[in-house]
Amino acid sequence: MLPLLLALHAAPVSAxxxxxxxxxxxxxxxxxxxxxxxxxxxxxxxGTAVFTGNVLISQGEMTLxxxxxxxxxxxxxxxxxxxxATGGVVLVAGEDAAESQRADYDIDxxxxxxxxxxxxxxxxxxxxxxxMTVNLNDGTAQMSGGVKTILQPGSGN
Numbered sequence: 001m002l003p004l005l006l007a008l009h010a011a012p013v014s015a016x017x018x019x020x021x022x023x024x025x026x027x028x029x030x031x032x033x034x035x036x037x038x039x040x041x042x043x044x045x046x047g048t049a050v051f052t053g054n055v056l057i058s059q060g061e062m063t064l065x066x067x068x069x070x071x072x073x074x075x076x077x078x079x080x081x082x083x084x085a086t087g088g089v090v091l092v093a094g095e096d097a098a099e100s101q102r103a104d105y106d107i108d109x110x111x112x113x114x115x116x117x118x119x120x121x122x123x124x125x126x127x128x129x130x131x132m133t134v135n136l137n138d139g140t141a142q143m144s145g146g147v148k149t150i151l152q153p154g155s156g157n
Contacts, residue, residue: 031060033080033107035069047073057083062093062136064103064112080107089114091134096122098132110137118143125149 038053049071057064067087074081083105091098091114101116112134120127120143130145 033057033059033083035071037069047075047078049073055085057085062091064092064105065090066103082106093134093139096120098134100132111135 035051035055035057037051037055039051041050041052043049051069051071052067055066055069057066057069064083064085066085066089068085070084071080072082072084073079083103085103085105086101089100089103091100091103091112098114098118098120100114100118103112103114105112114132114134115130118129118132120132120141127143127147127149129143129147132141132143134141
């Protein structure tokens with residue numbers, strides 16, 4: 001039975017969806033969000049700010065980089081409601097990292113949805129899919145749309 005298990009662990013795996021852990025720690029979504037970029041354009045009429053060029057966003061132990069990030073403010077209290085990132089999006093949380101074409105971060109819900117050729121790495125393992133939804137409140141993620149990974153055989157045990 002052991003050779004069969006090893007063969008299964010070494011085989012490529014494809015599925016429509018998968019649940020995975022993301023980030024070593026739960027993210028505190030109440031922490032301040034720091035944004036740096038080359039350029040900033042603010043539109044008070046729509047309650048948005050657009051950062052472009054080498055955008056880097058950090059909140060606690062999580063960082064997100066992209067070519068462009070639109071910040072959408074709540075009308076009620078002018079707090080940040082959402083961030084929409086496009087152009088070479090990279091998310092890093094602890095030792096985990098993910099890249100995609102787009103990321104939508106809902107601050108209040110504590111969720112980040114990455115879409116378009118998502119590639120997540122966790123140490124030597126990598127998973128790919130069309131979409132990944134990360135729950136930053138509990139450090140879990142769900143990947144969907146042609147999920148693919150290659151599982152590495154364990155060492156020793």
